[in-house]
Amino acid sequence: MSTGAAEGANFLAKLKRRDLVADGSMAFHFEKPASFVFTPGQFINMDLLSPAETDAEGDMRAFSVSSAPYEDTIVVTTRLRDTAFKRVLKTMPLETEVKIEGPFGDLRLHNDAKRAAVLLAGGIGITPFHSILLDAAKRKLPHHIFLFFSNNRPEDAPFLDELQLLEKRNANYKFIGTMTKMEESKTSWQGERGFINKEMLDKHLKNASSPIYYIAGPPGMVKALHAMLQAAGIDDDDIRTEEFTGY
Ligand SMILES: Cc1cc2nc3c(=O)[nH]c(=O)nc-3n(C[C@H](O)[C@H](O)[C@H](O)COP(=O)(O)OP(=O)(O)OC[C@H]3O[C@@H](n4cnc5c(N)ncnc54)[C@H](O)[C@@H]3O)c2cc1C
Known part of the structure; x- marks a missing residue:
């Protein structure tokens, strides 16, 4: 495009x-x-x-x-x-x-809608994906999109309510939120807990067809998630990253 x-x-x-x-x-x-x-x-x-x-x-x-x-x-x-x-x-x-x-920059959703998009974001790394998800819903893109969104607490998660509600506007989109420090939170949370790992991906990606993975955020987070995907056997050709240098 x-x-x-x-x-x-x-x-x-x-x-x-x-x-x-x-x-x-x-x-x-x-x-x-x-x-x-x-x-x-x-x-x-x-x-x-x-x-x-x-x-x-x-x-x-x-x-x-x-x-x-x-x-x-x-x-x-x-x-x-x-x-x-x-x-x-x-x-x-x-x-x-x-x-x-x-x-x-060239972080953008792939063209082949037969392949699922798996977006991995921690905290502020959600920003490019927020744009991609709003656009996909508005243009009714056929891609299956899975967003894994990791934060310390719900209170820290940018656009949390909107990203959850977006499932109602896009039947091809699935939100999977995870919190890593719920013991410090004052709100309740029904979603996943702990860091994004292979078990969490396997649990939610059973129906994901030949996914392409996207990671965005602070360099430490991007490197950790990239290493996790490589250890899980994902081909590097199917992993796209954007590092927010400066964090
Ligand atoms: C392609 C790209 C996209 C980006 N997109 C975004 C985005 O959407 N949103 C976004 O927020 N950022 C984004 N960034 C990063 C952004 O450009 C800044 O580098 C970042 O927000 C940090 O800016 P700052 O003014 O807080 O820190 P700076 O003043 O730039 O920090 C300089 C140094 O001090 C350290 N530092 C400063 N304050 C603290 C602190 N409180 N705790 C620990 N260390 C500290 C930093 O680690 C850094 O090494 C992006 C970067 C790139 C390259």
Whole structure:
């Protein structure tokens, strides 16, 4: 599928809205120029212009686009760590302009709908998959998609309710959530517990036809899940990854 946009296009975009989407995770909505075309799963580079503060890491970060192409804003979603970049993003007034460059990257849903897609996400690694899943539901894509979403607690899981409810809009989609620190949670949880492992995959993928696996998130998580898939005998040709370097 073509992105329809030259990689590396530059434009200024105003911040229109901020939403808390989990404890410590926020979605930032920026205006989207008509010329900005991207494929779900791609990322952008964002530059803060004249930020109130800066630090050694500078004023630019890469973010997967967490919104879908049919939406009228570009949304990026991030963990609100205590860095200069994120303090500015969290507090700058609405209508502040940032520079956006992109889209970049080739993490995108495969074309062959006869093959299932197995998406493995930990925490903020959900962002490219959120875009892919919204798009698949909207366009009624025939792919069977299994999302394994691992978090410490339900409170930490970005878009948790929405990702569960999406099953009602897409009969080809299955949500499998797992929590690794329920002892620290104040809510209840009916889903899986513990890290994503081979047993969990086998349990839920009995009907998955010739899957292609996708992993996105902080490098440590991506490497651990990649190693788990390799140990389970999955061919590397069937594994696609996106590492959020910087975490
Ligand atoms: C293709 C791609 C897509 C990405 N998509 C996303 C996305 O959708 N959402 C997203 O949030 N990020 C995404 N990232 C990562 C993003 O670009 C930032 O690197 C990341 O959010 C960290 O930025 P920061 O300002 O919190 O930390 P930085 O200031 O960049 O941190 C610099 C260093 O300090 C360490 N550090 C800083 N704060 C802490 C802390 N509180 N605890 C422990 N260590 C700390 C970091 O480990 C890092 O080594 C993506 C990266 C890539 C390459």
